[in-house]
Amino acid sequence: MANVTVIGVQWGDEGKGKIVDWLASRADIVVRFQGGHNAGHTLVVGDQVYKLSLLPSGIVRGTPSVIGNGVVLDPWALKAEVEKIAGQGVAVTPDVLRIAETCPLILSLHRDLDGLREDASGAGKIGTTRRGIGPAYEDKVGRRAIRVCDLAHLNQLEPQLDRLCAHHDALRAGFSEQPVDREALLAELREIAPFVLPYAKPVWRDLDVALRAGKKILFEGAQGVLLDVDHGTYPFVTSSNTVAGTTGSGSGIGPNAAGFVLGIVKAYTTRVGSGPFPTELDDATGQQLGERGHEFGTVTGRKRRCGWFDAVLVRQAAAISGVTGIALTKLDVLDGFDTIRICTGYTLDGKDYDYLPPHPADQARVEPVYEDFKGWSGTTAGARSWADLPARAIKYVRRIEELIRCPVALVSTSPQRDDTILVRDPFSA
Ligand code: GDP
Ligand code: IMO
Ligand code: MG
Numbered sequence: 431m432a433n434v435t436v437i438g439v440q441w442g443d444e445g446k447g448k449i450v451d452w453l454a455s456r457a458d459i460v461v462r463f464q465g466g467h468n469a470g471h472t473l474v475v476g477d478q479v480y481k482l483s484l485l486p487s488g489i490v491r492g493t494p495s496v497i498g499n500g501v502v503l504d505p506w507a508l509k510a511e512v513e514k515i516a517g518q519g520v521a522v523t524p525d526v527l528r529i530a531e532t533c534p535l536i537l538s539l540h541r542d543l544d545g546l547r548e549d550a551s552g553a554g555k556i557g558t559t560r561r562g563i564g565p566a567y568e569d570k571v572g573r574r575a576i577r578v579c580d581l582a583h584l585n586q587l588e589p590q591l592d593r594l595c596a597h598h599d600a601l602r603a604g605f606s607e608q609p610v611d612r613e614a615l616l617a618e619l620r621e622i623a624p625f626v627l628p629y630a631k632p633v634w635r636d637l638d639v640a641l642r643a644g645k646k647i648l649f650e651g652a653q654g655v656l657l658d659v660d661h662g663t664y665p666f667v668t669s670s671n672t673v674a675g676t677t678g679s680g681s682g683i684g685p686n687a688a689g690f691v692l693g694i695v696k697a698y699t700t701r702v703g704s705g706p707f708p709t710e711l712d713d714a715t716g717q718q719l720g721e722r723g724h725e726f727g728t729v730t731g732r733k734r735r736c737g738w739f740d741a742v743l744v745r746q747a748a749a750i751s752g753v754t755g756i757a758l759t760k761l762d763v764l765d766g767f768d769t770i771r772i773c774t775g776y777t778l779d780g781k782d783y784d785y786l787p788p789h790p791a792d793q794a795r796v797e798p799v800y801e802d803f804k805g806w807s808g809t810t811a812g813a814r815s816w817a818d819l820p821a822r823a824i825k826y827v828r829r830i831e832e833l834i835r836c837p838v839a840l841v842s843t844s845p846q847r848d849d850t851i852l853v854r855d856p857f858s859a
Contacts (some may be wrong), residue, residue, distance in 0.1 A: 500680020
């Protein structure tokens, strides 16, 4: 099976977009299978910078792209993104993009609820992207979602609107908000339907045909394993499963189609939003990592929290997701540091831990145990082969492989598409 699944193995923003774009030249189809426009994937090709949230990152190369049923789709955000990227010369036509007819829609009432809850939570807020992701997934499993296929049946929407509005009106009343304006919602849906429907297809069937024909499928994950609703730092997580196992349920193919699971791993750690972060640095070093790594959120512009590489978390996340090999990104950001630290374990109340305990209070209190590395002189920035890397940088990469028990398949050394070292081709591994 020549497929590849790309997933984030930390708290998102590992550089998935860059790697998916790079790999897309070898793929026949790129598929998003979870998340929504909470994702922000940045691709840099020459002097062009592409910022994608919903569109699969293969779209920039014109690789046929699919938004699977596991994605929650904000049709207005999609339209804005399609228009924006058209302005950069990338045409997103129904020939190149297909959207599952069964995708649940994110509506304005979901965005409202996301914001209302966050505002009401004070210090306990999740720090969501306020895009309505969580409320939309809740309505999906609550069986009251409006889906892409409903856009072709808006005259039959009343029973669904009854269910949806009964639920949301009760929640809104709790926030002293007006009930949902059903007529306005229906009018919005009527207006957007002609834009979305040409892309709507039974994508499970296209993927089945592609698999039978031996085509190469590249699955593009969003967020990261530590934001997974089951396996992440709950409740400070997103509302979908971000692990590689979601490719099947999120796109309508079998569980064995994931192929090579390529975990994207940043050479240090970042997190946006609230929640535990054992190796976080609230000092000048953290500041330096953020500045050198340009760690500002693509979606919300928020400053990302920064810290040293946490091998405990990556080993755990890689095991949970069945990672075959990793792409190590942003190694260049560590150029010039005198000392680089790796967290190899935790202690809590005098006890050693080689994994992150599940309770948030424990997660917030674990103390990292560090191994120190002497930084390298010289630079990794822009390196395209092992031979270009300083010996101590290679030592750092090898130690990471050892600690996380996963081999490196790719190393990324700048935001540019081609500043990538290929160690082992995931498509022919
Ligand atoms: P994603 O959400 O996983 O796709 O990651 P983001 O695009 O949100 O964040 C990664 C950021 O790092 C983007 O601005 C990329 O352009 C940039 N980036 C990716 N790989 C590298 C790298 O190897 N070195 C440097 N310096 N920047 C990188
Ligand atoms: P990419 O694909 C980093 C975080 C939010 C918040 C939590 C829940 O670019 O790696 P949500 O809006 O999903 O309900 O927010 O998850 N989050 C991300 N952090 N990268 C992302 O995506 C993220 N998507 C969501 O900051 O802490
Ligand atoms: Mg991102």
